[in-house]
Amino acid sequence: MSKNDGLRQGMQIAFKLGTELTVATLIGALMGYGIDNLLGTRPWGLAAGVILGGAAGSLNVYRAAMLLVIEEDDNNS
């Protein structure tokens, strides 16, 4: 049962981190697309938006992962 629990927790963590990255990238892309439509700078806004969004997603994943590390340390001690 404990092994199964570990797998399930791992899946949950993977899904959690996955959504963080996807959502941030999508928002960055949407903002870039919106800026393109407003200012007529297609396709540069979209390109910059995707890159910034990916950076933001990585940052969010990093923060979420650091939180998990702290929780695990608490459990061990």
Added chain:
Amino acid sequence: MESPLHHFEVHTIIPIHIGGLDLSINNAIVAMWVGLAIVAGAFMLVVSRGVNPVPGKLQSVLEVALEFIRSMVYEFIGEEEGKKYVPFIATLFLFILACNLIGLVPGSYTITSQVAVTGAIAVGIFIMTLVIGFGKHGMHFFGILVPPGIPKIMIPLMIPIEIISMLARPISLAVRLFANMTAGHTVLAVLFGLAMTGPLWLGWLPFSFTIVINGLEIAIAFIQAYIFTTLTCVYIGDVIKLH
């Protein structure tokens, strides 16, 4: 053969139309009322009986739940600041948990499988964190957009990144809960469909899987409610501490 997504459909029960607004009572709203009634009813029952120093069965369950939530809030927000958020976080946790668990009763409706519901909760929390941040720090709140200890040359790059990562929070909060509940219930429905359409010598196999997955879904109902409230605490804690 019904579609596996059939049980996510919203059916109007009592149509109410006021000035072009559709305020009809549908099965989702009824399920939400049942969730509220269970949570509120359990606490009312304990309080109306009188809170005992030696807790009974229901009282000890609720006490354990509240103490768990309180320790979570204290951990992420801090003991002094966290006190006033305990009722809100506890309500959120118990409501989401009740909604998730009600969805597992056959024939009922999973409200948290509607992105409109989870989105409304998440956007409400997002606006709340902004209000708390501006109320506490005033214009210094914009400092949250600049992480501590970065070189000055990076600031123009970090501000858009931080804005995107702030905006991504409520959406990932909403999408995570919605996707988990929808996926789990769709799997259950598909397996039930297989069990009902297959011959008996084969149908027992998917049917026994549904029992296993049902157990998994109960665990997911708890885990998702926990994740949702933990992240809410983290977001509130972030705005209060400003790094």
